Amino acid sequence: MTTPPLTYWNLRERPFEPVTDSRFYFQSRAHAEALARLGYLVSEETMYLGMLTGEIGCGKTMTRHLFASQADSERFCVVQFENSFFRLEDHLKRILAAFGLEREAGGASNLYECYALFRDLLEQLNRIHRRHLLLLFDEAQDMDDETLSQINRLTNLNDQGTGLLTIVLIGQPELRRRVASLPAIDQRIGLRFHLGSLDPEDTGAYLAHRLQVAGHPTGRIFDDEAVQVLAESGRRVPRELNRLAKLSMEHVRSLGRNTITGTDVGAVLRDLRRHQLPANQLSPV
Numbered sequence: 001m002t003t004p005p006l007t008y009w010n011l012r013e014r015p016f017e018p019v020t021d022s023r024f025y026f027q028s029r030a031h032a033e034a035l036a037r038l039g040y041l042v043s044e045e046t047m048y049l050g051m052l053t054g055e056i057g058c059g060k061t062m063t064r065h066l067f068a069s070q071a072d073s074e075r076f077c078v079v080q081f082e083n084s085f086f087r088l089e090d091h092l093k094r095i096l097a098a099f100g101l102e103r104e105a106g107g108a109s110n111l112y113e114c115y116a117l118f119r120d121l122l123e124q125l126n127r128i129h130r131r132h133l134l135l136l137f138d139e140a141q142d143m144d145d146e147t148l149s150q151i152n153r154l155t156n157l158n159d160q161g162t163g164l165l166t167i168v169l170i171g172q173p174e175l176r177r178r179v180a181s182l183p184a185i186d187q188r189i190g191l192r193f194h195l196g197s198l199d200p201e202d203t204g205a206y207l208a209h210r211l212q213v214a215g216h217p218t219g220r221i222f223d224d225e226a227v228q229v230l231a232e233s234g235r236r237v238p239r240e241l242n243r244l245a246k247l248s249m250e251h252v253r254s255l256g257r258n259t260i261t262g263t264d265v266g267a268v269l270r271d272l273r274r275h276q277l278p279a280n281q282l283s284p285v
Contacts, residue, residue, distance in 0.1 A: 008253050012215030016242035016249075022066050023213050026206045026238070028198050031063055037193045038067050038168065042076065045132050045163030047190030048155040051140075051179065052170045054195030057239025060170055063195065064136050071134060077125060078134045084171075085142035087111075088150040092118045095135070122157055122164045133165045141171035141178060148178070152185045197236035203227055206238065207245055221249070225262030233269055244268065 041050040092114040096105040108114045204227040208219030234240040
């Protein structure tokens with residue numbers, strides 16, 4: 001009888017799943033700096049517009065979730081958008097609904113009425129509750145130019161140096177190019193940061209961290225050569241490292257061993273090249 005994967009590797013749960021779970025967040029130097037810069041942006045309350053970009057799979061969404069969870073709830077109200085390709089009117093209705101104004105939002109027949117309700121909400125948050133609104137738009141590269149411009153204009157609601165609202169655009173490198181082509185937005189961005197791949201020395205620590213969170217006592221199942229091969233082939237991008245690590249674990253389990261070597265990772269890579277299957281068609285570990 002085949003030993004189940006979790007039991008075989010002495011785990012409580014799967015360590016390399018593509019899920020947003022802050023327990024698995026690995027704070028590399030770059031990720032720590034991203035969080036620090038975002039924290040500075042919102043603490044000022046007068047910079048109004050920020051931008052976080054990064055390659056696909058580098059951890060932008062996880063960073064967004066952690067940043068939102070760490071925001072002081074007595075000082076900030078946070079609304080997060082997982083997808084940004086909707087119209088501004090839809091975004092405003094989502095914000096209003098988050099504050100229990102679904103009925104009012106549903107009764108708004110056009111963008112102007114949604115905007116007026118949003119303006120009143122901002123004023124009440126500041127005047128009555130003394131709280132600052134923070135909007136985090138993920139996948140912001142999917143916004144069309146008109147919506148990006150409209151989002152930018154929302155920062156005009158900040159009244160004479162009183163910060164009512166801060167907006168953070170989060171997206172792939174394409175977002176940087178889009179914003180650079182729109183001077184009215186580009187010039188308003190008070191802080192920007194590009195999140196790159198892990199540093200070379202962080203790859204082993206990243207893998208060990210996820211394994212330990214999943215229950216492994218040491219997190220050390222990849223030898224040094226395996227870590228090096230994973231770093232090179234996965235370009236030190238967390239999502240790609242997860243995929244290759246997961247497949248390598250299944251390969252070694254089928255061989256009945258407990259340590260993953262560079263040769264094992266190489267075998268997985270050759271198999272991937274031979275079959276040329278996209279990531280979403282690979283068998284799960």
